[in-house]
Amino acid sequence: MDGHLLIDGHLDLAMNALDGRDLTLPLEELRRVDPVPGQTAAVSLPELRAAGVKVCFGTLFALPAGPDHAGYTDHAGARAQALAQLDVYSRWEDAGRIRILRSGAEVAEHLADPGAPLGVVLLMEGADPIRDADDLLFWTDRGARVIGPAWERTRFAGGTDQPGPLTPAGRDLVRAMRELNVTLDASHLDDAAFWDAAELGVRMVATHANSRVFVDGNRHLTDEMARAVAATGGVIGLVLLSRFISREWQEGQPGVPLGELARHARHYAALVGWEHLGLGTDLDGGFGVEKAPAGITRYADVPALLDLLPPEVRAGVAGGHWARWLSTHL
Known part of the structure; x- marks a missing residue:
């Protein structure tokens, strides 16, 4: 499959940069000097360009402290992580390596420019960097256009493997998002929090979420959730992680077939x-x-998924549907 516009709904670019990966390098060179052990990289800025990726959603992701890793323990720590990642995107933009996209008009202009660098839509994954609903404007002024209230549980919502509804602060945040035209990313929301948000009438997408029909757990969308996202005009992004594709897959096994x-x-x-x-x-x-699924050895292999879909829908899944959504709603 060649020649289709590619738009990726979810890439943790700045997180990887702050983990020590120089994403300005060609992928082969990045792999030679990669400081991240046990995780062979698939993504660099030159790799994305060579693969034909025109736009991606780039995350601001604050990692909470866990039993096996350091991370934030309070709002200030989460905010510091997100601000450091925002600085990464800003420095890349200043160097002409990316362009941060802030409106549908900018997206349309960007997509029409064959020489443009990678377009990045800022997506906050887990809202703990936001102090409260009044603080949302700080982040939208700096380019954030999509926010997922949860990753695991946050001060705002129940999330992956940590069930719970929207908290009172979460309800206030979602209302503020609705008023400021900020889209909610439902990808990590627990069911209770998802339906609380849906009732508040916020526009939704699921930037990276597979179907719970095939994989168990609240990380994945039920059929009812998928319908609710689509009812707001939203798009659902397909995730290339084996354990999010098949409930049978176990750590250490070969990647699942891409057909799954x-x-x-x-x-x-x-x-x-x-x-x-x-x-x-x-x-x-x-x-x-x-x-990753079998055959995905680098980002340039992603279009192999499209070859398994009906020919008439490949261009839309590759990027056309995200392009329409971004041009209309951002």
Whole structure:
């Protein structure tokens, strides 16, 4: 599959940069000097350009402290992480390596420019860097256009493997998002928090979320959730992580066949139509190509997924559906 516009709904670019990866290097060179152990990189800025990626959602991701890793323990720590990542994107933009996209008009202009660098839409994954609803304007002024209230549980919402509804502060934040035209990323929301947000009438996408029909757990979308995202006009991004594709996959096994992810795509399409599907690969999002589907050895291999879809929908899933959504709603 060649020649289609690619837009990726979820890449942790700045997180990887602050982990010591120089994403300005060609992928082969990055791999030779990669400081991240046990995770073979798939993504660099030259790799994305060579693969034909025109736009991606680039995350501001603050990692909470855990039993096996350091991270934030309070709002100030989360904010510091997100600000450091924002600085990475700003420095890349100053150097002409990326362009931060802040409006639908900018997206349309960017997509029409064949010489433009990678366009980046800023996505906050887990809202703990935000102090409260009044602080949202600080982040939108700096380019944040999509916010996922949870990763694990946050001060705002229950999240992956940590169930719970929107907190009172979460309700205030979602209302503020609705008023400021900020889209909610439902990807990590627990079911209770998801439906609380849906009732508040916020626009939603799921930048990187596969179907719970094939994989268990609240990290994945139920059919009802997928329909609710689509009902707001939203797009769902398909994730290229083996354990998010098959409930049978176990750590250390070869990657699942790429056709298993195509099964998720067909299931979603039967529910909501192909026009609500896109890519949200999450490659290098805390895992390497060792955990990607079979045949995905670098980002340039991603279009192989599209070859498994009906020919008439490939361009839309590759990037056309995200392009339409961004041009209309950003």
